Amino acid sequence: MNTRRAYQHIFTVVPDLFASNFFLFILCAGIWGSTWAVIKYQLNGPDPLVSIVYRFAISTLLMFLFALQKYKPFQYAPKFHLVFFFQGAFNFSINYIFTYWAEEHAPSALVATAFTLLVAYNILGMKIFYKKAMGTHVYLGALLGIIGVGFIFSNELLQIKTRSSNITGLGLALIATFFASSGNLLSYKNHLNRVPVSVSSAWAMFYGMLVTLILALIQQKKFTFDYPSIYWITLLYLAIFGTVIAFGAFFTLVGRVGAERAGYTSILSPVIAIILSVILENMNVTSYMLIGILFCLSGNIITLSAKK
Numbered sequence: 001m002n003t004r005r006a007y008q009h010i011f012t013v014v015p016d017l018f019a020s021n022f023f024l025f026i027l028c029a030g031i032w033g034s035t036w037a038v039i040k041y042q043l044n045g046p047d048p049l050v051s052i053v054y055r056f057a058i059s060t061l062l063m064f065l066f067a068l069q070k071y072k073p074f075q076y077a078p079k080f081h082l083v084f085f086f087q088g089a090f091n092f093s094i095n096y097i098f099t100y101w102a103e104e105h106a107p108s109a110l111v112a113t114a115f116t117l118l119v120a121y122n123i124l125g126m127k128i129f130y131k132k133a134m135g136t137h138v139y140l141g142a143l144l145g146i147i148g149v150g151f152i153f154s155n156e157l158l159q160i161k162t163r164s165s166n167i168t169g170l171g172l173a174l175i176a177t178f179f180a181s182s183g184n185l186l187s188y189k190n191h192l193n194r195v196p197v198s199v200s201s202a203w204a205m206f207y208g209m210l211v212t213l214i215l216a217l218i219q220q221k222k223f224t225f226d227y228p229s230i231y232w233i234t235l236l237y238l239a240i241f242g243t244v245i246a247f248g249a250f251f252t253l254v255g256r257v258g259a260e261r262a263g264y265t266s267i268l269s270p271v272i273a274i275i276l277s278v279i280l281e282n283m284n285v286t287s288y289m290l291i292g293i294l295f296c297l298s299g300n301i302i303t304l305s306a307k308k
Helices: 003-017 021-042 048-068 078-105 108-115 118-129 136-152 154-159 164-192 197-218 229-257 265-281 287-305
Strands: none
Touching: 021 078, 021 108, 021 229, 021 265, 048 078, 048 197, 048 229, 078 108, 078 164, 078 197, 108 136, 108 164, 108 265, 118 136, 118 164, 118 265, 136 154, 136 265, 136 287, 154 287, 164 197, 164 229, 197 229, 265 287
8 A cells, every 4th residue: 555545544544433422432531531641741841832832733734634635624704713713712722721830730630620520511501502401311420420530539639738839720720621611612613513523623723823822922932842852752642642633533522412421521531541540550549449430430321321
């Protein structure tokens, strides 16, 4: 198989895999479950604003290449670009800026726990802005998931003293979660407008990168490239897997099942993070973790398998 055929084969096989909602859900949760630890390696590099610009510059290029294989992403009216812009500003700029700041002030466990509220934000947003009726199973599943994550991180949370830095980190994480949810709701608007996920994501990533670049230039941040190889390796992982693949899958899922149910990936991803830590880092498993995982999986089953 020559290079051209291999290139075309990738863009043929990937959409087929994305046909399964279960595959999309596990893909998002699995990738994002690994990114909490990976982001820590980014903190030893340039200013977070600069890292975010680098990350989404790579992601934007890749997503446009993907979109161009099947669609015409440059033929959309200004009204569509208005939605693209705010989705990008919320999902791919402000959300990440506050997340990086939060991880500078507080342990990743606290930040991950705050992000479990994404499902609650999404439920309220879908109900308020799209008048979408929510079944009891959605609320019950979300509640079980949040309780489960609380059990998983109970030891770490109990050991976190009420220092000002931790309180600041928690506040920043809650703000990041709010903007992430706002971007999710706008991605559902793109679905209603029948905009392909690859097109809306490409433009949203471009505008998010642009907003962050402007903020970095205003604050006179330095754009240099003299950083350890681990920084660039983790940056590529975050750009390709944590952004292009994971968000492409997530926004597809939002269009199919709604932001309130797709947002449950924020509940399952900490569970994936725990499993990876046990396998790769020999982390000790406590009874609280097992109880928490049971709650999360139960809430997941209730939320995703209930009848429409």
